[in-house]
Amino acid sequence: DGGITQSPKYLFRKEGQNVTLSCEQNLNHDAMYWYRQDPGQGLRLIYYSQIVNDFQKGDIAEGYSVSREKKESFPLTVTSAQKNPTAFYLCASSMGQGLRNEQFFGPGTRLTVL
Amino acid sequence: GDSVTQMEGPVTLSEEAFLTINCTYTATGYPSLFWYVQYPGEGLQLLLKATKADDKGSNKGFEATYRKETTSFHLEKGSVQVSDSAVYFCALNSGGYQKVTFGIGTKLQVIP
Numbered sequence: 001d002g003g004i005t006q007s008p009k010y011l012f013r014k015e016g017q018n019v020t021l022s023c024e025q026n027l028n029h030d031a032m033y034w035y036r037q038d039p040g041q042g043l044r045l046i047y048y049s050q051i052v053n054d055f056q057k058g059d060i061a062e063g064y065s066v067s068r069e070k071k072e073s074f075p076l077t078v079t080s081a082q083k084n085p086t087a088f089y090l091c092a093s094s095m096g097q098g099l100r101n102e103q104f105f106g107p108g109t110r111l112t113v114l
Numbered sequence: 115g116d117s118v119t120q121m122e123g124p125v126t127l128s129e130e131a132f133l134t135i136n137c138t139y140t141a142t143g144y145p146s147l148f149w150y151v152q153y154p155g156e157g158l159q160l161l162l163k164a165t166k167a168d169d170k171g172s173n174k175g176f177e178a179t180y181r182k183e184t185t186s187f188h189l190e191k192g193s194v195q196v197s198d199s200a201v202y203f204c205a206l207n208s209g210g211y212q213k214v215t216f217g218i219g220t221k222l223q224v225i226p
Contacts (some may be wrong), residue, residue: 004157040122040217042203043158051155090157100165100205103214105157 002027004106006091011111013078013085021076021109023091030096032074033103036060037088046089049074050096078111086113116141118217120204123205126223135190135220137178140185145186146210147171147180152201152219157203161189194224 004025013019025032034046045058049068062067063082068074074093078085088110120137127133139147145215146165150158162171167182174189189205 006157040218043216092158098209100163102148102160102163103158105150105159106156109155110155 004091004093004104006106006109008109009107010108013111016080016093017111019076019111021078021089021111023074023076023093024072025074025091025093025104025106026029026072027093029093029104030072031073031094032107033070033092033094034058034064034066034074034076034089035092036075037090037108043090046076050109085106085111116206116208117216118144118204118206120216121219122218122220124221124223126225127194129196129224129226130193131224133189133194133198133222135202135204135222137189137208137217138185139187139206139215141206141208141215143208144182145206147149147178148205149176149178149187150203150205150216152203154200154214158203161215180215187208188212189220194222196224196226199224 007022033048035043038111043102046064047066049055090105090108094101094103120138147162150162151162152158162173164180166173170179178187178189201219201221203219207214
């Protein structure tokens with residue numbers, strides 16, 4: 001079955017630590033995205049990537065970093081510079097920038113800072 | 115810039131009641147419109163979409179019509195079930211990789 005996988009489902013981090021969230025897709029999609037979801041705030045875009053070895057900052061990129069070395073993979077690192085990292089993180093992908101292209105979402109990773 | 119407005123809720127309904135969740139938008143050009151559903155602890159799933167004015171998207175008993183004159187895309191279902199309890203997001207795509215805008219999400223609770 002084609003889809004998007006995220007791991008781990010739950011992640012706990014001590015203050016001052018960097019953590020990396022995994023996102024893998026086998027849909028052969030060019031574009032991938034990372035969103036942060038907080039209660040009452042909907043989804044906010046962190047980073048997106050249109051193609052391998054290229055990525056762009058979204059609305060709330062500070063304290064995060066990404067890489068896109070393979071088409072299938074788009075890991076997100078939450079650095080110690082992110083002041084309030086506790087949130088639900090969602091990875092998504094789409095075929096491209098076409099107007100009609102919907103985004104497909106993974107199951108999410110819930111990050112908690114202890 | 116683009117924006118999507120929907121009530122946060124929660125919306126509480128009895129089983130078999132009629133559902134309407136309002137969604138209005140502002141956007142440049144002629145966007146595509148989407149409804150996504152999120153069950154507790156999960157990611158978002160596409161529920162339905164419409165890509166041009168007067169299109170009606172439908173799936174699993176849910177419907178929404180793209181109304182350009184009122185810039186709306188209201189979600190409706192004739193008879194809700196307990197299993198429809200979830201958060202519903204309205205979204206638009208006005209083109210380009212960064213141009214998908216989501217509403218705040220509306221939580222629906224259906225009680226037996």
